[in-house]
Structure formats: C-alpha cells, structure tokens
Amino acid sequence: MTIQFRNETFRNDFTYANSPGNIPRFPFPFPEDVYMYSTNVEPHHATRAGSPFEHAFDVDEHYVAEMKDRALVLADDPGRCQALPHMETAGWDFVELVMVSKARDYPDLFELTIDGDRWHWINKPLQIDDTFIFGDSSALPCHPMEYIGRQVQGDHAILDQRDGNLWLDAGIITAQADWSLDFDVGMNFFEWHAPVPLAHELGVFQRALKFLLSLPQGQPSRRLNWTLTVNPRLDTSPENYPKWGPDRTTVTPENIGEKIHLRVELQTFWRLPRSNAILFPIRTYLMAMNEVVTQPKWGRRLHRVMRDLRPELVEYKGLSRYHPILVEWLSQFDDGAPTSPGIFPD
Amino acid sequence: MSASDHLIPVVVSKVVEVNSIIKRFEFKHIHGNELPAFSGGAHIVVEMLDGSTKRKNAYSLMSSPFERGQYAISVRRDDDGRGGSKFMHEKVEAGMKMNISAPVNLFSLDLRARKHLMIAGGIGITPFIAQMAQASELGAPFELHYAARTAAQAAYMDSLQDRFGDNVTCYCDDAGGGPDLAELLSDQPLGTHVYVCGPKGMIEAVVKTATDLGWPAAHIHFEHFLSPPVGQAFSVHLAKAGIDIAVGPEQSLLEAIEASGTPVNCLCRGGACGQCETRVVTCDGDIAHNDHWLDDDQRASKQFIMPCVSRFRGERLELDL
Incomplete structure (x- = not known):
C-alpha cells in the first residue's frame, strides 16, 4: 500500500485534515460509553490490518507534514530535545528499534542495510540516505535520539531505570498535550506525574511503575490516552501557551465541529536492550469533531462520555470553557441506541 | 506477564569445564539468528526439561553485550540444590536444544557513574564479566576486586587479568584473603558507584561498610545469588x-x-x-x-x-x- 502524504499545516492556517479513508483507522480511545482512569495496558502486538496497531511504529498520511512541524518547533526552541549525558546508549537503542521496525514494516518507504557496524539507512518520504557507524555519534549531525526522533511521528521520552524507579532523562517532545520536557527532565515517575488528579489515590501510578520496571525486552505494551484540542495544533506546550491558550475562547456552537479535535495518544512502552532504559513513544492522532461523528458509533459514544465526565477531569484536561456547548452539540448525534463494545467503528 | 513466557529456542554450542565445580555453557540461536542485545548485569532464564520436571533457573550472562552471535553463562554445581545446576552439569551437552528467556537486567550499571567499582565473590563474578566488557567499550573507568576461596576455584581470574589488566585485582582466601573493604571504599573519587555480587556475607559487608562511610544508598548496588532452596513437599x-x-x-x-x-x-x-x-x-x-x-x-x-x-x-x- 502506498501512502499519499498530505501537504498540510498544524499552525497558522491549519490545513490539517483526515482524508475520508483515514477516518476509520483513527484510534478512538473509548471502548465503553463511560470513561474513567484505568491502567489500560495491553500487549503491543500487531492487531487488525490497516489499524494504527498493525505495526510497531505507525506511519500514516500525516508523516511528512508532522516531521516538518517538528523541525519548526526545534528551530524555535532547541530545549524541546534534551538528553542527559548518560543517555547516549539509549539514543542508539532508539535508532536501532525505529530503523529495524520501519524497514521491516514499510519496505517500500524505508530501507536498512547492516554490514557489521556500518549501517545504511534510506528514508524515502523524507529523502534521507545516510551511512554511519552504529554507536559512533560523531558520524551523525546530532544526538542519535534527535536524529531518529526527527524521522518518527510522535513525541519520544526515554526513561532511565535505576533505584527501583524510572527517570525522565531524555526526550524529543514537540507535540505535547501541555507538559514540558524542560520542566520534567531528570524527574522520576512520581514527580512528573504529580499534577495528575485522582490517579494517585487510585494507586494507578504504583501499579503502572511496577509494570514498567518489569517490562521485558521484545514484549512492548500500549495504551491510549486522550484530551481535546482547539484547532489541529500539535505543539500545545506550556512554553507556547500564549499562542494556543486563547484558542479556547474562539469556540462557538457554530464552529465546534471543525474547531474541536479529539486528541488521542497511542502510548507504547519498549524495553531498550543496551541501555536497559524504556522508550516511551507518545504518538498523537488528531480528528475534528465533524470527522469523528461520521462514524455513528463514535458520535453516540463520545456524547455519553463527555456528558458524564467527572468534573476533576474536565478541569484537568482543560475543557471547562467549552465543555457544556460541546456536550450540547454532540447530543444531536446520540439517538440513545446501544453501542457495540470496543473502539473500532461498526 | 514475564520474560520467561516468550522463550528463545537455542542450541548449546559449547560446554567448557572451567574447573572442578564450574562449567560454562554457550548458546546460539537455533536458526543462527542474532540473539537480543543486552546490557551488562543481565540474566537469562534457562528452561530445563528433566524428564517430567520443568525447572527454570536464572543465570547471569557473562558474554560481551556486544556479541550477538552467542550467549555464555557459567553454572556452579550445587549438589545440595534443587537439581538445576546438577542437570546442567550432568545432562547438558553441546548440540542439545534448549529454551532461554530474553535478557532481563536487575543489576545494571548506573551509566551516570564517574567510576564503577565492582566487587565479586566466587561465581558472583559472571555479571561483572559482561559489565566490564560494556564499561570498557564505553570508555567508563572501572575497577574489579574479585575474591575466591582458592586459586583452583577462581574461575576466569587469569583471563580477566589478561583482558582488563590493572583494572582487575584478585584475592584468594588461601593466599591472604579478600579485599580490605574499609580501605577500598574510603578512597574512591566522588561519583563512584559500587556493585557487589557474591555470598550473602560479602554483600552485607560491602553494603554496611559503604553505608557507614557515608556512601549514598543510590550508589550501592548488589545482586544476590538467585536460587530457590529445596524443602519438604x-x-x-x-x-x-x-x-x-x-x-x-x-x-x-x-x-x-x-x-x-x-x-x-x-x-x-x-x-x-x-x-x-x-x-x-x-x-x-x-x-x-x-x-x-x-x-x-x-x-x-x-x-x-x-x-x-x-x-x-x-x-x-x-x-x-
């Protein structure tokens, strides 16, 4: 299957959209009509051809445009990509994982030839053709994490494992839902999750940490997380809050369908072999409300989830200002019919 | 979920009698594929099918983490144990097919360390052999102090001194005893991490001496021998x-x-x-x-x-x- 990469923007004129064929493969995050936190982790096995769970690192029609947006963010703010000095080995683990996976899963787009330490990598969509010595960072234009992070959709954090905890010691984060690498870098698992409401009391993080500390090599896991974003903007960082915060005041009942986007993170967890660190890709998918409701099951369910969302979560996810009109708008797509289990459209 | 749920089929490529109590086993992937990369200090779980009994024992990888063609472990024979080491010593020979888990590391180097100070007792040497290969490849300063009961039982002592030179200091109980821990631990550069693997008493002595000298707990790492005891049904x-x-x-x-x-x-x-x-x-x-x-x-x-x-x-x- 050849992917037609869209020429589109995630800022200013916001030309981002999903083509009709791309809509049904959206990772809709609600398996039921009600939402509450859970440690909703499952093995990251190849699942359902055509879905974003088919391959280790999903490549879709937004790939090239997302990589251009990342380059713009990094040019403005190099602090979005940071690695503490001990994280270089982990950077190379990341290079290997992405290159091996993509060359295997998308042979028409990516090619990798390994001859001992000498690696030849071809990335056709981004027109990259590089030869380098694996493990020799001086042969790359930048840190290995940045090199490969500019070629893979989604933000990537790398967590060092020591002292029975995980430490956010490296990352390339340009498409985040309102958290800052610059603020969090060097923090441990509980520190960087401190702002999340309710989940601490539920013991979610204790269980999640125990799970991650024992994550075996070759057995990645995944979960979905979600929020809402006004306009298809990838870079909703605290650093740029003045640019996107005011967008929330622009939502009206008339423009809600095009303005409000369901923002889903496909989070995966990978044990890295040489560094014993954990790679944490956070892959963001955006879909306008108008696109979501083209799938009747999703329209019904999203209405029910939003209507019954706990107030703490409405607040934490930054939805307070437009939550009531969104629920009202969504209600026109909910005829009360039952919905089928699972996330995929009927 | 556990690492030993997804086993890797291997063939025993070599069995070497290191001394009277220790044998080294080398494994290659059954189809000649590369084995997973790993980090120094990692172990694998070896599945042993002994008639109707299935045992799973964990052994530290001692081969270089940069060697993907084969893995090596060393097994000390324990005649009073559950029979796993006895099975390895008596039944396992070159050419045999076995299953192993992917590597798991619960004793990894802290890559922030300015220096790695390693203290091994007896068969506790094995994770350090892989760690030294890793540290030396990364250019990280390290020092190994390796104590054994007798020169005859001191597996790999000579070859380690050949490979890593002055970074390795050896001690034998029959020739003057182990390292002076207080002296060793009181004179290390700031940012040193200490790692110990060996008998219980040795681990306790290192942890206590380091703690008494004011070492931060996060700079003290240890791994106990991993073997479940026998008992009554x-x-x-x-x-x-x-x-x-x-x-x-x-x-x-x-x-x-x-x-x-x-x-x-x-x-x-x-x-x-x-x-x-x-x-x-x-x-x-x-x-x-x-x-x-x-x-x-x-x-x-x-x-x-x-x-x-x-x-x-x-x-x-x-x-x-």
Missing part, C-alpha cells in the same frame, strides 16, 4: 483459580503455580525483584520466607509470600491467585 490452594496444587521437594512454589497454568508475574526467580509478590488469603502454618524482598512486618503478618523462593509448612496455605 507441601500443597497450596489457589483461591481465584479454585485449584489445589502440590509443590515437590525440589520444585519451587512458583514452578508449581506455572505448571498448573495459573498466570503469575515473575522476573528474577530468586526473591529479589518483587514481581511475584502474592497475597496470602489463609495461612494455617509457617511460611519460610527465603526472599530478600519483604520487610519484617510483612513477613510477620503472613499476608504476603514470594513464590519464587519461599515455602510452606503447616495445615493450609491459600493464595490470592
């Missing part, structure tokens, strides 16, 4: 599964649970990592807590057990599995 009720299982004298409770098909988390299989911690529903009798994980209060409460190493003696034990 007992039976256990698994409450969620609704079944009774029998644990043989040379079988661990964990192995018996696995044999019943009941899911249970685990990693180190040696009472150190905490993954298999299980709630006790009913305990009419005594639990022999052989782990390094539970604290004294948890043990006294009889509400927790580590099935990988701990055993039971009494009327009834019911677990939340």
Whole structure:
C-alpha cells in the first residue's frame, strides 16, 4: 500500500485534515460509553490490518507534514530535545528499534542495510540516505535520539531505570498535550506525574511503575490516552501557551465541529536492550469533531462520555470553557441506541 | 506477564569445564539468528526439561553485550540444590536444544557513574564479566576486586587479568584473603558507584561498610545469588483459580503455580525483584520466607509470600491467585 502524504499545516492556517479513508483507522480511545482512569495496558502486538496497531511504529498520511512541524518547533526552541549525558546508549537503542521496525514494516518507504557496524539507512518520504557507524555519534549531525526522533511521528521520552524507579532523562517532545520536557527532565515517575488528579489515590501510578520496571525486552505494551484540542495544533506546550491558550475562547456552537479535535495518544512502552532504559513513544492522532461523528458509533459514544465526565477531569484536561456547548452539540448525534463494545467503528 | 513466557529456542554450542565445580555453557540461536542485545548485569532464564520436571533457573550472562552471535553463562554445581545446576552439569551437552528467556537486567550499571567499582565473590563474578566488557567499550573507568576461596576455584581470574589488566585485582582466601573493604571504599573519587555480587556475607559487608562511610544508598548496588532452596513437599490452594496444587521437594512454589497454568508475574526467580509478590488469603502454618524482598512486618503478618523462593509448612496455605 502506498501512502499519499498530505501537504498540510498544524499552525497558522491549519490545513490539517483526515482524508475520508483515514477516518476509520483513527484510534478512538473509548471502548465503553463511560470513561474513567484505568491502567489500560495491553500487549503491543500487531492487531487488525490497516489499524494504527498493525505495526510497531505507525506511519500514516500525516508523516511528512508532522516531521516538518517538528523541525519548526526545534528551530524555535532547541530545549524541546534534551538528553542527559548518560543517555547516549539509549539514543542508539532508539535508532536501532525505529530503523529495524520501519524497514521491516514499510519496505517500500524505508530501507536498512547492516554490514557489521556500518549501517545504511534510506528514508524515502523524507529523502534521507545516510551511512554511519552504529554507536559512533560523531558520524551523525546530532544526538542519535534527535536524529531518529526527527524521522518518527510522535513525541519520544526515554526513561532511565535505576533505584527501583524510572527517570525522565531524555526526550524529543514537540507535540505535547501541555507538559514540558524542560520542566520534567531528570524527574522520576512520581514527580512528573504529580499534577495528575485522582490517579494517585487510585494507586494507578504504583501499579503502572511496577509494570514498567518489569517490562521485558521484545514484549512492548500500549495504551491510549486522550484530551481535546482547539484547532489541529500539535505543539500545545506550556512554553507556547500564549499562542494556543486563547484558542479556547474562539469556540462557538457554530464552529465546534471543525474547531474541536479529539486528541488521542497511542502510548507504547519498549524495553531498550543496551541501555536497559524504556522508550516511551507518545504518538498523537488528531480528528475534528465533524470527522469523528461520521462514524455513528463514535458520535453516540463520545456524547455519553463527555456528558458524564467527572468534573476533576474536565478541569484537568482543560475543557471547562467549552465543555457544556460541546456536550450540547454532540447530543444531536446520540439517538440513545446501544453501542457495540470496543473502539473500532461498526 | 514475564520474560520467561516468550522463550528463545537455542542450541548449546559449547560446554567448557572451567574447573572442578564450574562449567560454562554457550548458546546460539537455533536458526543462527542474532540473539537480543543486552546490557551488562543481565540474566537469562534457562528452561530445563528433566524428564517430567520443568525447572527454570536464572543465570547471569557473562558474554560481551556486544556479541550477538552467542550467549555464555557459567553454572556452579550445587549438589545440595534443587537439581538445576546438577542437570546442567550432568545432562547438558553441546548440540542439545534448549529454551532461554530474553535478557532481563536487575543489576545494571548506573551509566551516570564517574567510576564503577565492582566487587565479586566466587561465581558472583559472571555479571561483572559482561559489565566490564560494556564499561570498557564505553570508555567508563572501572575497577574489579574479585575474591575466591582458592586459586583452583577462581574461575576466569587469569583471563580477566589478561583482558582488563590493572583494572582487575584478585584475592584468594588461601593466599591472604579478600579485599580490605574499609580501605577500598574510603578512597574512591566522588561519583563512584559500587556493585557487589557474591555470598550473602560479602554483600552485607560491602553494603554496611559503604553505608557507614557515608556512601549514598543510590550508589550501592548488589545482586544476590538467585536460587530457590529445596524443602519438604507441601500443597497450596489457589483461591481465584479454585485449584489445589502440590509443590515437590525440589520444585519451587512458583514452578508449581506455572505448571498448573495459573498466570503469575515473575522476573528474577530468586526473591529479589518483587514481581511475584502474592497475597496470602489463609495461612494455617509457617511460611519460610527465603526472599530478600519483604520487610519484617510483612513477613510477620503472613499476608504476603514470594513464590519464587519461599515455602510452606503447616495445615493450609491459600493464595490470592
């Protein structure tokens, strides 16, 4: 299957959209009509051809445009990509994982030839053709994490494992839902999750940490997380809050369908072999409300989830200002019919 | 979920008698594929099919983490143990097919360290051989102090001195004894991390000496030998599964649970990592807590057990599995 990469923007004129064929493969995050936190982790096995769970690192029609947006963010703010000095080995683990996976899963787009330490990598969509010595960072234009992070959709954090905890010691984060690498870098698992409401009391993080500390090599896991974003903007960082915060005041009942986007993170967890660190890709998918409701099951369910969302979560996810009109708008797509289990459209 | 759920088929490519009590086993992928990369200090779980008995023992990888063509482990023969090491010594020979887990590292180098100070006792040398290969490739300063009972039992001592030169200092009990820990630990550059693997007494001595000298706890790393003890047979009720299982004298409770098909988390299989911690529903009798994980209060409460190493003696034990 050849992917037609869209020429589109995630800022200013916001030309981002999903083509009709791309809509049904959206990772809709609600398996039921009600939402509450859970440690909703499952093995990251190849699942359902055509879905974003088919391959280790999903490549879709937004790939090239997302990589251009990342380059713009990094040019403005190099602090979005940071690695503490001990994280270089982990950077190379990341290079290997992405290159091996993509060359295997998308042979028409990516090619990798390994001859001992000498690696030849071809990335056709981004027109990259590089030869380098694996493990020799001086042969790359930048840190290995940045090199490969500019070629893979989604933000990537790398967590060092020591002292029975995980430490956010490296990352390339340009498409985040309102958290800052610059603020969090060097923090441990509980520190960087401190702002999340309710989940601490539920013991979610204790269980999640125990799970991650024992994550075996070759057995990645995944979960979905979600929020809402006004306009298809990838870079909703605290650093740029003045640019996107005011967008929330622009939502009206008339423009809600095009303005409000369901923002889903496909989070995966990978044990890295040489560094014993954990790679944490956070892959963001955006879909306008108008696109979501083209799938009747999703329209019904999203209405029910939003209507019954706990107030703490409405607040934490930054939805307070437009939550009531969104629920009202969504209600026109909910005829009360039952919905089928699972996330995929009927 | 555990690493040993997804096994890698290998063939024993070489068996070497290192000395009278230690053999080295080398494994290659059954189809000649590369084996997973790993980091120094990692172990694999080796599955042993001994007639109708299935044992799973963890052994540290001693081959270089940069060598993907084969893995090497060393096994010290323990005639009083559950039979795993005896099986390896007596039954395993070159050409045999076996299954191993992907590498798991519960004893990794702290890559922030300015210097790695490694202290090994006896067969505790094996994880350090891989770690030294890693440190030396990364250009990180390291120093190994390796103590053995006798020169004859000091596996790899000569070859390590050949490979790593002055970074390696050896000690034998029959020739003056082990390192002076107080002296060693009181004179290290700031940012040094100390790692110890060896007999219980050695680990305790290193941890205590370092702590007394003011070393931060996060700079002290240790790994206990990983082997469940033998004991008397007992039976256990698994409450969620609704079944009774029998644990043989040379079988661990964990192995018996696995044999019943009941899911249970685990990693180190040696009472150190905490993954298999299980709630006790009913305990009419005594639990022999052989782990390094539970604290004294948890043990006294009889509400927790580590099935990988701990055993039971009494009327009834019911677990939340």
